[in-house]
Amino acid sequence: MIAVLGLIWIYFHWATNSIFLTPRNLSNLTTQMSVTGILAVGMLMVIVSANIDLAVGSVLGFAGGVAAYLLTTQELGLLPAITLAIAVGLVIGALHGFLTAYLRIPAFIVTLGGLLAWRGGVKWLLGGNTVPVSDPVFKGIGQGNLPATAGWAIAAAAIGITFFLAYRRAAAIREYGLGEAHYGRAMAAAFIPVAAIAGFIWVMNSYQGVPIPVLIFVSVAVIGV
Incomplete structure (x- = not known):
């Protein structure tokens, strides 16, 4: 599904004369969603x-x-x-x-x-x-956007929490006797969401910063799910 979604994005980027995947359009799309x-x-x-x-x-x-x-x-x-x-x-x-x-x-x-x-x-x-x-x-x-520094501060906090949760998951495996704790493997796996977080903040800051509605949505999703 992710591969198909990527192909759809590439097609729309080509069909819109390289406008679809620009920071401005992605910021507008995330705000609307x-x-x-x-x-x-x-x-x-x-x-x-x-x-x-x-x-x-x-x-x-x-x-x-x-x-x-x-x-x-x-x-x-x-x-x-x-x-x-x-x-x-x-x-x-x-x-x-x-x-x-x-x-x-x-x-x-x-x-x-x-x-x-x-x-x-x-x-x-x-x-x-x-x-x-x-x-x-x-x-x-x-309709507002966060300053770039605030966006990077949120990214730093989210990245820190991601690594902490990865460490705690590996520690829990050892603590409950479910197997050997592979801390290095857990940290390496955490780099995927970390890269996604950093990339998203970079793209949003390339336009006007992280949209406040997006921040509210992410907060609701994390708390609610």
Whole structure:
């Protein structure tokens, strides 16, 4: 699969006159996939439990609409607006979970209804209009980039954690009597993710730095998975 993905990238790079694999385009692509990636982390938990959630996109839109409404129409502060938007998402998720787990309504039915209900809810809340949010911090969360030094600092921390986990894994093999601990082999294997981390940071810093949405997505993925 990785080889096929690489061939697809090469083809698109050739078809777009060497634009597809540029730092600018890769930065834009990773930023755009961050929202989908964050939703996918939550969907993973749902699918592992043999269920499905059709309303995840509508809930995201409704929670985002709540944040925009509170920031603009109600002129609420950034932190309260984001906190309430997250709380709304949690309450909706808990409601869907209650209907599925305790009332035994199939998740397909519950979330299909939620898909339509929350999509209609955000249209009602915002009147079907686009709401421009001018708060610079709020915009920075979705569109900002980290300075190059911050990106390399995160890379250094991630690389250190990678080597530490590789060492601990080898030590655990010896500790639990599962075989001989090959520390050198473990460290060598860790160079693959280390190279990927360093390469990613280098590419992102070649444009405008690591996108903040990507950092949020990676954090959610590490914590959630």
